[in-house]
Amino acid sequence: MQPPVPSTFRTRLLDLNFIPRFTSSQRSSQLNQKNTTMTLRWGILGPGRISYKFAHDLVHVERAQRASQSVTAIASNSNIANATSLAQKLGIDATCFGTYDALIESDSCDVVYVGTPNNTHFDLACKVLHAGKHLLMEKPFALTVEETDKILELAAEKKLFVMEAMWTKFNPVFTKCRELLESGVIGSVTRVRSDLSYLFPRDDPGMVRIYDPALGGGVLLDIGIYALTWPLALFGAPVSSTSKCVKADTGVDIADSVLLEYPGFVAYATCSGLTNQVGTNTGTLTNPAIFIEGTLGYVSVNQADQPTKLVATTWEGTIIEEFTYEPKGFGMSLEADHVLACVEASKIESPVHTWDDTKLMSRMLAGTLEENGILF
Incomplete structure (x- = not known):
């Protein structure tokens, strides 16, 4: 357990000037390599469900960048057979390891995807960077603000993409939603509602990671981060925030509600492991996960984590724009291709999901949990 966050935390949480920033020279540091077309070799830490989805899309989804990327290494920290099983499931010839350290210390990959339990993220991130490898860290980035800052400081020092x-x-x-808001078609924003909820049965063995505080469990870090992403990514840091949570018998949060105050409007971000989000009807958004109201109309989005449909409508009922997206595979190849583009361009930071974005989210998550008596 980390020591309690200072009492001034919630004030500083929403002050972007408090977020440790890197100089422009640190952010644009060039890697010691030529900016040429390359083949990026991926190593996968953790053979679980999220790792399978990411690796599947990386190697099987048809796209222009597929030939430039490959999964060359997989590691399981409990049993090498689990890593071998994932390679077989993917139908690839990858080097398999029985420990995370063995993969990290090997020369089998250029970039590491970490899809392990939350409590392992900090140590693994530091090991990956010290080994000279780029890093794609599954959310949440780390369990504490201090861990987040240390990882990014190390990345800047090592001049590695993270x-x-x-x-x-x-x-x-998501991109279309941002464009519509910037165009002003729904006028000035007056209220935002964002939710992601999935039923996490208490007696399901597969839900241990959600209910175990030692693993960095709780729904805020698992699905609530998506609900928070929409207001934070679209509108930036709020003026203030307050929150409430329902706790499971293990002490982790199992339902959360966060109220974010912005100039002229409020945003509600909610998540729950006690119920599923109500589905949508064909062709309509009866209970949208994202609902953004404006003075002239509103935008509805059907899902917070993997949205496939957006509708912008005037208050008179006229559809301004309707946008549908059918993801290939599990929808994760787009971020993998972005990593490739950044590494090829010798960038150490994504211009789409910046380090400041990660720091802001880290502070929002930590502040919300601290406010409800949950510390890691």
């Missing part, structure tokens, strides 16, 4: 795997920001529906 990004939090916030794949939703690469989804075309």
